[in-house]
Amino acid sequence: MNKITKSILCAFVVFISFQAVAQNKFEQETAYMNCMYSLFDDNGDELKSLIKKAEQSLLAAEVLSGTRGESYLVLYKNIRTAIDGRVASFGISDYVIKSLLESKNAKKYSACMKTMMTSENFKDSKLSKIVAMSTSGNNPKITEITGKMLEIFTAEDFNHDFYKYLTFSLIDKYNAANQK
Numbered sequence: 001m002n003k004i005t006k007s008i009l010c011a012f013v014v015f016i017s018f019q020a021v022a023q024n025k026f027e028q029e030t031a032y033m034n035c036m037y038s039l040f041d042d043n044g045d046e047l048k049s050l051i052k053k054a055e056q057s058l059l060a061a062e063v064l065s066g067t068r069g070e071s072y073l074v075l076y077k078n079i080r081t082a083i084d085g086r087v088a089s090f091g092i093s094d095y096v097i098k099s100l101l102e103s104k105n106a107k108k109y110s111a112c113m114k115t116m117m118t119s120e121n122f123k124d125s126k127l128s129k130i131v132a133m134s135t136s137g138n139n140p141k142i143t144e145i146t147g148k149m150l151e152i153f154t155a156e157d158f159n160h161d162f163y164k165y166l167t168f169s170l171i172d173k174y175n176a177a178n179q180k
Contacts, residue, residue: 031115033162033165036096040099055067061087063081068155069159072158076146077150092165145170
């Protein structure tokens, strides 16, 4: 092998290694989203589309300044702008809840979540912290919950659909509550 071939091969191995580390970093989030996607006959294509549409809606309403993670962190710091009536419901929460109302989907989701939550990597994951925070039993103000989330999140997290899904579901929840 000549030096150029060895260099290319080494670069490829390093690239693949970084990809593997990045995938493992979001192992729990990927497992969660796979549970969600498995509920739908289209393997989550419509849910993925709703997530993209929600992001575009926030951009159009100038509530989100860009698609990079830093923009999402700013959104969390200024979350009130997302629930003040500038954006309509994204329909993400309703779409998922409608699917979960079917008995077979509820059982499938429950089994999938149980497998994920009993995995050895779940205990110390960000997802575990988010689940603990969301099941605390109280009904906090949105600024309280987003403040706690900002202690957990990094800009890089928003490269993963889980964090976008979580954001848009949260906005849906508080917009629905504000309409009532």
